[in-house]
Structure formats: C-alpha cells, structure tokens
Amino acid sequence: MAEGHHSPLEQFQVHTLVPLKIGGVDVSFTNASLVMVAVAVFITVFMLAGMSKRAVVPGRFQGAVEFFHDYVHGLINENIGAAGRKYFPFVFTIFIFILFLNLVGLVPSSPTSLVFTVTSHIIVTFAMAAVVFLLATVVGFMHHGVHFLSFFVPKGVPAWLLPLMVPIEVMSYFIRPITLSVRLFANMVAGHVMLAVIGGFVFSLGAAFFIVPGLIPLAAIVAIFALELLIACLQAYVFATLTCIYLNDAIHMAH
Amino acid sequence: MPQFDPTFWAPQLFWLVIVTTVLFLVMWKVTLPRVDAVITDRQDRIAGNLQKAETLKGEAESALAAYQKSIADARAAAQAEHAKAAAAIAAESAKREAVFGKRLGDEEAAAEANIAAARSAAMAQVKPIAIDLAQTITEKLVGTKVGADAASSAVEAAAKERA
Numbered sequence: 443m444a445e446g447h448h449s450p451l452e453q454f455q456v457h458t459l460v461p462l463k464i465g466g467v468d469v470s471f472t473n474a475s476l477v478m479v480a481v482a483v484f485i486t487v488f489m490l491a492g493m494s495k496r497a498v499v500p501g502r503f504q505g506a507v508e509f510f511h512d513y514v515h516g517l518i519n520e521n522i523g524a525a526g527r528k529y530f531p532f533v534f535t536i537f538i539f540i541l542f543l544n545l546v547g548l549v550p551s552s553p554t555s556l557v558f559t560v561t562s563h564i565i566v567t568f569a570m571a572a573v574v575f576l577l578a579t580v581v582g583f584m585h586h587g588v589h590f591l592s593f594f595v596p597k598g599v600p601a602w603l604l605p606l607m608v609p610i611e612v613m614s615y616f617i618r619p620i621t622l623s624v625r626l627f628a629n630m631v632a633g634h635v636m637l638a639v640i641g642g643f644v645f646s647l648g649a650a651f652f653i654v655p656g657l658i659p660l661a662a663i664v665a666i667f668a669l670e671l672l673i674a675c676l677q678a679y680v681f682a683t684l685t686c687i688y689l690n691d692a693i694h695m696a697h
Numbered sequence: 698m699p700q701f702d703p704t705f706w707a708p709q710l711f712w713l714v715i716v717t718t719v720l721f722l723v724m725w726k727v728t729l730p731r732v733d734a735v736i737t738d739r740q741d742r743i744a745g746n747l748q749k750a751e752t753l754k755g756e757a758e759s760a761l762a763a764y765q766k767s768i769a770d771a772r773a774a775a776q777a778e779h780a781k782a783a784a785a786i787a788a789e790s791a792k793r794e795a796v797f798g799k800r801l802g803d804e805e806a807a808a809e810a811n812i813a814a815a816r817s818a819a820m821a822q823v824k825p826i827a828i829d830l831a832q833t834i835t836e837k838l839v840g841t842k843v844g845a846d847a848a849s850s851a852v853e854a855a856a857k858e859r860a
Contacts, residue, residue: 454700456709458708468704468708469712470708471708472708474705474708475708475709475712482720485720485724486720486724489724493728493731496734496735498738498739531724531725532725535717539720563709565700565706565709631700
C-alpha cells in the first residue's frame with residue numbers, strides 16, 4: 443500500500459478522547475464523536491445565524507439556509523407528495539447531517555488530526571439506514587395495517603409465479619438497509635483511500651526524484667478531490683432521495 | 698479495516714444516537730419552523746401585494762375612465778357653449794346688419810331725393826338763363842330782338858332734341 447508507516451486506512455481509526463463507561467458498556471467520547479458534535483453544532487449555528495434576521499428579502503446567508511430548506515422540500519414533494527410533509531424534519535436532518543459529515547471529512551489534513559469522516563464507518567451508516575428502514579416499515583403498517591404485507595405481492599403477476607416472486611420481493615425489501623448503508627460507506631471509504639494513496643505518491647515521488655514527478659499525482663489529486671466533493675454531495679442526496687422513496691413506498695404502496 | 702473492528706461500535710452508536718436525536722429535535726422544533734415561518738410570510742406578502750396591486754390597478758382604471766368621461770363631458774359642454782355663443786353672435790350680427798342696412802337704405806334714399814331736388818332746381822334755373830342767353834346771342838349776331846316767348850319755345854325744343 444502506501445509508503446512508510448502511514449497506511450491509507452489509518453485515517454479511519456477511531457481514537458478515544460475521553461474514556462466513558464455506562465453500565466459496563468464503552469461509550470467513550472472519540473474523535474468520531476467530536477466530529478459528529480462539531481458538525482451538529484455547526485449545522486445548528488448555520489441555521490440559527492442564517493435565519494436571525496428573518497428577512498423577507500433574504501441576504502446571501504439566509505438564502506443559503508433557505509436553499510437547503512427548499513431543496514429537501516423539493517425532494518419530498520417530488521418523491522412523496524403532500525403526504526410527505528410530516529417527514530420533512532426527518533429527511534432534512536438526515537440530508538444535512540450526512541452532507542456536512544461527508545464534506546468535513548474532505549478537509550485536507552494529516553491522518554492524526556481530528557478531521558474524520560464519520561460516514562466512512564459502516565456501523566454509522568448502517569444505523570442511519572436501519573432507522574430509515576424501520577421508520578418506513580412502521581409508517582407502512584400505520585397507513586395500511588396488515589394490508590401493507592401485500593406490498594410483497596406484486597400486482598399483475600400470474601399466480602404460479604408468486605411462490606418465486608414473493609420471496610424475491612421480501613428479500614429486496616429487507617436488503618434495503620444494507621444497500622443504503624453500504625453505498626454511502628463504500629463511496630466514502632473508496633474516495634478517502636484513493637486520496638490518501640495518491641497523496642502518498644505526491645510525497646514519495648517528489649522526495650525520490652526532486653519534486654517535479656510529484657506534480658503528476660498532485661494534479662490527479664486535485665481532480666479527484668473535485669470528484670470527491672461531488673460524491674460527498676451526491677451521496678447525501680442519494681441517501682435522502684432513497685429515504686423519500688422508501689417512505690413513499692410505505693405511504694402509497696406504489697410499486 | 699478499522700471499520701470492522703467492533704471495539705468502537707458501541708461508542709459510535711451511542712454518540713450517533715445522541716447527536717442525531719438532539720440535531721433532529723433542534724431542526725424539527727427550533728430552526729426549521731423559523732425558515733418555514735419566513736417563507737410562509739414571504740409567500741403571504743407576495744400574494745397580498747399582488748392582490749393589492751390588482752385592486753390598485755382596478756382603481757387606477759376606474760379613475761382613468763372617470764377622467765376620460767369628465768374630459769368628454771367637458772368637451773361636449775364646451776362645444777355646446779361654443780355653438781350657443783356662435784348662434785348668439787350670428788343673431789346679433791344679423792340684427793345689427795339689418796338695422797345698418799335699413800339706415801343705409803334710408804340715407805341713400807334721402808340722398809337720392811336731395812340729388813333729384815337739386816337737379817330739378819338746377820334745371821329750373823338753367824332754362825331762364827338759356828332763354829336770356831339765346832335772346833342776347835341772337836341780338837348780337839343777327840340784330841333782331843327775339844321775344845321771350847319765342848326764345849322760350851326754341852330752348853324747349855332744343856332741350857327736347859338733346860334729351
């Protein structure tokens with residue numbers, strides 16, 4: 443892998459900052475916890491400060507806050523419709539939290555710094571996806587009762603195919619939290635590993651052959667960084683959109 | 698990969714749950730209602746302003762119509778007044794012209810009568826002079842005295858011939 447003693451996976455290492463234990467369970471405050479708290483505080487301050495003037499004609503700052511609001515509003519309107527209004531705060535929180543967790547992970551830094559990509563941890567993305575999955579399932583049963591189970595019976599399929607189709611439908615339903623979480627996790631890990639490896643090339647090539655050859659991977663890393671910025675936003679969008687689609691399936695049972 | 702090491706799963710989950718729950722509550726109860734309120738207020742204002750503009754436009758249109766009507770009324774009144782004044786002036790001028798014409802006619806007639814009188818008076822004076830002149834000229838040229846009656850009839854005859 444990379445040169446020297448720095449592994450490109452080192453950036454994913456969680457460190458305990460403040461050791462804590464509740465009832466024998468380790469709940470230590472870690473670098474990941476710190477980033478989560480910092481991002482949550484940042485989002486809250488951003489939202490509060492942006493809306494502090496409550497201007498009828500928004501300035502740039504308030505316009506930015508309203509942009510996120512309108513963007514998630516649009517997502518819900520497109521994918522769910524009026525019935526999705528109730529879930530707006532939920533989808534908004536998921537979207538903006540994942541977006542800023544992804545972006546803060548891209549702040550250029552050394553692996554030993556406090557910059558950390560929380561969304562590159564499968565346990566985090568899986569927990570989020572599981573909450574989305576559970577919420578969608580509960581909403582489905584709340585809206586349709588036991589009838590929600592007919593979601594697994596595709597319409598217009600010949601009866602003799604059902605023994606095959608129903609297990610497929612059930613499987614594709616229960617695989618949702620896994621695909622949802624792995625998509626975000628894998629994208630983040632792949633991007634950050636690539637950045638770390640090519641970043642290592644910049645240093646090792648530059649050190650070995652008098653700087654100039656290092657410029658090639660440097661140019662590549664600039665391009666990849668731009669791509670990673672796109673992916674950071676895109677994956678937050680994809681996660682929020684799929685949340686909307688799962689909620690829409692539960693509310694409208696559209697197939 | 699450190700991600701698959703379960704050592705930190707418990708603290709990760711613990712802090713994730715706390716942070717996302719708090720963030721969700723803050724977004725749901727504090728920040729998003731503010732954004733919503735501002736956006737709703739803006740939409741209400743825009744709708745209200747549009748409505749106000751609509752009524753103002755209606756008012757302006759009715760004011761314009763009233764203005765145009767008053768202009769038309771004033772124009773019609775002015776035209777009526779003008780026609781009336783013109784008729785009055787025409788009547789007055791016709792009256793004066795008639796009076797003037799009559800006076801002119803009267804004066805003309807009087808002058809003509811004067812002229813005729815003067816002429817007949819002059820003619821009356823011309824005859825004795827002619828008779829006298831005829832007697833004198835005849836006496837000087839021929840040496841005979843012509844009687845007043847003969848001279849008078851000769852002058853009469855000559856005057857008749859000329860006339």
